[in-house]
Amino acid sequence: MTSPASPPLIDAHELTVRFGTVTALDGLELTAQPGRVLAVLGPNGAGKTTFVRCVATLVRPDGGRLRVRGHDVVREAASVRRDIGLAGQFAAVEPTMTGRENLEMTARLFGHGRSAARRAAASVIDQLRLADVADRRTAGYSGGQRRRLDLGASLVGSPRLLLLDEPTTGLDPVGRSEVWDAVRALAATGTDILLTTHYLEEADELADHVVVIDHGRVMAAGPPNELKASIGQDVIDVAVGSPELLPAVARILEHVTAGPARLQPGRQHVTALAPGGPDQLAVVIGRLGDASIAVDEIGLRRPSLDEVFLVLTGTGRVDSKRAGPAMPSLTAAGPAGGSS
Amino acid sequence: MTAIELPARPGRTPGLTTAAGQVALRALRKYLRTPGLCVMGVVQSALFLFSFRYVFGGAIHTGATRYVDFLVPAYVASIVLFTGGGIAVAVATDKAEGFTDRLLSLPVSRYALVLGRTAADSTTNVWSILTTAAFGFLFGFRLPGSWQDGLAALSLCVAYAVVFTVVFVVMGLYAPSAQAAQGMSLIAFVFAFISSAYVPATSMPGWLQPFAKYQPITPMVDAVRSLLGGSTSDVGLALAWSAALVVVLAPVAVIRYRRP
Numbered sequence: 001m002t003s004p005a006s007p008p009l010i011d012a013h014e015l016t017v018r019f020g021t022v023t024a025l026d027g028l029e030l031t032a033q034p035g036r037v038l039a040v041l042g043p044n045g046a047g048k049t050t051f052v053r054c055v056a057t058l059v060r061p062d063g064g065r066l067r068v069r070g071h072d073v074v075r076e077a078a079s080v081r082r083d084i085g086l087a088g089q090f091a092a093v094e095p096t097m098t099g100r101e102n103l104e105m106t107a108r109l110f111g112h113g114r115s116a117a118r119r120a121a122a123s124v125i126d127q128l129r130l131a132d133v134a135d136r137r138t139a140g141y142s143g144g145q146r147r148r149l150d151l152g153a154s155l156v157g158s159p160r161l162l163l164l165d166e167p168t169t170g171l172d173p174v175g176r177s178e179v180w181d182a183v184r185a186l187a188a189t190g191t192d193i194l195l196t197t198h199y200l201e202e203a204d205e206l207a208d209h210v211v212v213i214d215h216g217r218v219m220a221a222g223p224p225n226e227l228k229a230s231i232g233q234d235v236i237d238v239a240v241g242s243p244e245l246l247p248a249v250a251r252i253l254e255h256v257t258a259g260p261a262r263l264q265p266g267r268q269h270v271t272a273l274a275p276g277g278p279d280q281l282a283v284v285i286g287r288l289g290d291a292s293i294a295v296d297e298i299g300l301r302r303p304s305l306d307e308v309f310l311v312l313t314g315t316g317r318v319d320s321k322r323a324g325p326a327m328p329s330l331t332a333a334g335p336a337g338g339s340s
Numbered sequence: 341m342t343a344i345e346l347p348a349r350p351g352r353t354p355g356l357t358t359a360a361g362q363v364a365l366r367a368l369r370k371y372l373r374t375p376g377l378c379v380m381g382v383v384q385s386a387l388f389l390f391s392f393r394y395v396f397g398g399a400i401h402t403g404a405t406r407y408v409d410f411l412v413p414a415y416v417a418s419i420v421l422f423t424g425g426g427i428a429v430a431v432a433t434d435k436a437e438g439f440t441d442r443l444l445s446l447p448v449s450r451y452a453l454v455l456g457r458t459a460a461d462s463t464t465n466v467w468s469i470l471t472t473a474a475f476g477f478l479f480g481f482r483l484p485g486s487w488q489d490g491l492a493a494l495s496l497c498v499a500y501a502v503v504f505t506v507v508f509v510v511m512g513l514y515a516p517s518a519q520a521a522q523g524m525s526l527i528a529f530v531f532a533f534i535s536s537a538y539v540p541a542t543s544m545p546g547w548l549q550p551f552a553k554y555q556p557i558t559p560m561v562d563a564v565r566s567l568l569g570g571s572t573s574d575v576g577l578a579l580a581w582s583a584a585l586v587v588v589l590a591p592v593a594v595i596r597y598r599r600p
Contacts, residue, residue: 090438097370110350137373153442
């Protein structure tokens with residue numbers, strides 16, 4: 001299935017979708033090869049969900065072309081549907097039915113006969129470790145269990161391409177790690193996976209290939225490491241002993257790097273992209289000394305996917321002359337706002 | 341975590357009846373397992389009937405016919421107009437909660453989706469019709485003619501149930517939200533009330549009578565009354581309206597599933 005002669009997993013050319021006056025996808029170009037976990041990353045409103053819905057044949061493009069495993073999503077929608085499994089932002093399971101009933105129903109709708117549907121459901125229950133709750137109505141499931149069942153429902157037909165639209169949005173950390181484990185296990189079987197997320201950490205954890213989109217266009221694409229290298233800047237990362245020091249450190253970083261500084265949530269760290277590399281690091285160390293600010297740790301490192309994302313989507317560009325403490329802004333819209 | 345072994349791939353896509361059956365089975369399970377749907381629907385229709393029969397009935401003059409005998413056939417014929425809002429809400433909710441997306445992403449015929457939904461909701465509507473008819477007898481209704489005539493009238497009510505189901509499915513599919521579907525379904529009340537179902541249309545003001553006379557519900561309930569009395573007047577017109585509504589609206593529903 002993944003021989004060089006096989007068509008790309010996804011082949012989008014000038015893909016355009018409009019909803020009234022809103023352009024959700026604006027000439028999107030994307031080619032993805034099979035055999036990898038592909039993450040589509042972008043802020044809310046970037047067009048991620050619209051893109052997945054196009055791949056799932058739920059939205060018809062207004063312009064351009066989209067092929068999934070060589071099949072056109074409009075003219076050969078039936079062929080595309082035979083190849084895909086969709087698990088959405090909302091766990092689309094029937095709450096008044098048990099997990100097993102949900103899976104057997106979906107298996108029948110994928111085309112399995114009665115006994116094959118029973119076997120497929122049993123196998124998925126077993127593999128996704130849902131045996132304890134399989135015969136209970138899903139209304140009583142935890143968020144993570146429901147999401148795993150939803151994932152299972154997309155698997156009973158053994159899709160060649162699994163589409164996961166924000167698979168962990170709204171889950172607590174336990175639920176998120178349960179879903180991550182399941183996705184990793186699936187990737188290990190060779191199922192092609194396309195997932196959308198606005199959690200950078202999720203893309204970094206799960207994907208071999210990341211496509212950053214914003215305003216319906218691809219901003220950058222590549223393996224996470226290449227993306228991190230592509231912005232060509234390192235990050236100065238300063239850790240301090242007490243939170244009162246953070247605003248002063250942030251001001252120094254912003255002054256030296258002429259860019260925004262960021263408070264890393266939950267940790268007493270301030271970071272800033274340093275176009276000047278080690279020279280700027282030296283200046284920062286000098287300024288911190290002048291101001292008699294004691295730091296726990298200071299260094300230059302490769303940017304995280306967070307930082308790459310913020311640079312690419314423009315949400316990281318704030319007015320560097322702005323006084324006062326730097327704003328914490330990671331997965332939120334960011335100080336520049338307006339991107340969603 | 342070790343790799344997951346997926347089940348075998350199905351060799352074919354599901355047939356129309358299999359797919360429709362699964363869609364219907366799920367909708368029926370939801371209905372039967374949600375007390376608010378299967379019990380409250382019956383309670384609601386009984387309360388409405390009680391109110392008309394014992395509260396308003398005394399003030400409504402229907403000539404030589406007892407009001408209960410005037411009311412009950414029409415009420416049974418049009419009960420789905422009152423309970424059918426639930427269908428529109430259920431369809432709109434499926435759309436909002438992603439269930440419809442899941443169905444549409446599967447290799448399933450779009451006709452099967454409409455067929456399954458309609459089959460399930462028609463079944464629950466037949467349940468409403470039967471329980472409502474039973475309450476009608478409990479509240480004093482008596483068949484004017486033979487039991488065969490009664491059965492013919494009941495069959496016509498069942499046919500209407502299918503027609504009204506399609507109407508509410510279409511409403512649910514086009515409503516932007518479940519709340520909107522609830523609101524849209526109130527339109528059915530207008531057709532139910534401004535008809536000959538609950539009061540003789542001749543008692544309405546002159547400007548309202550043309551609407552009451554020419555909208556489909558009036559010939560539909562009049563046909564049920566005719567059949568009970570052993571006549572077939574209005575039956576042809578009622579069946580024509582029923583067929584027209586289904587022929588126009590069923591494709592509209594399929595189109596909506598095809599181009600969501």
